[in-house]
Amino acid sequence: MTSPDVPQTTQQSPADAAAAALERRSRSAFNAYRVMAFVTGTMLLVLCLEMVLKYGFNGGQPVLGTWVAIVHGWIYVIYIVTVFNLWSTMRWGFGRIVAMVAGGVVPALSFIMETRAKRWFAADLPALRARAAARAATRAG
Numbered sequence: 001m002t003s004p005d006v007p008q009t010t011q012q013s014p015a016d017a018a019a020a021a022l023e024r025r026s027r028s029a030f031n032a033y034r035v036m037a038f039v040t041g042t043m044l045l046v047l048c049l050e051m052v053l054k055y056g057f058n059g060g061q062p063v064l065g066t067w068v069a070i071v072h073g074w075i076y077v078i079y080i081v082t083v084f085n086l087w088s089t090m091r092w093g094f095g096r097i098v099a100m101v102a103g104g105v106v107p108a109l110s111f112i113m114e115t116r117a118k119r120w121f122a123a124d125l126p127a128l129r130a131r132a133a134a135r136a137a138t139r140a141g
Contacts, residue, residue: 018136019129022089026128029086030121034114037103040079041110043072048107076104086117090124 012020046068053063062068080101087097100117103110 013137014140015133015137019133022132023125023129026086026089026121026125029082029089030117033082033086033100033117036075036079036082037110037114037117040072040075040104041108041114043068043075044104044107044110047072079104079110086121090121090128092120092124096120 046064050062050064050068054060057063083097083100083104087100096117100113103113
């Protein structure tokens with residue numbers, strides 16, 4: 001008889017464990033991408049506002065400060081890393097990485113690409129999980 005406060009463990013097959021691990025890694029990469037898409041898109045809009053204010057209304061002198069461009073640049077570098085991580089984890093085609101990278105330099109595109117990436121992710125995750133399980137089953141025996 002088992003005690004109700006003692007958790008029972010269930011054994012996972014190596015294929016299921018590999019598939020679950022890949023799914024966790026994929027979800028983590030996607031969540032990091034989503035956060036950085038929002039942050040990058042927001043900073044790009046702030047940078048665009050700074051450019052309009054600077055060159056349109058202030059004779060080329062910074063309004064919000066020179067920090068805006070520098071911060072956006074570093075955020076974009078982090079965004080690129082998260083894009084590459086998600087792209088390589090999901091094993092997507094080259095066109096998708098190009099579109100996602102463009103999301104960090106075209107105002108508001110990161111918000112659109114995040115929505116598309118969410119659909120791509122949901123559509124492709126089951127197949128990715130199945131391939132991981134099949135590979136692990138093949139290796140196991």
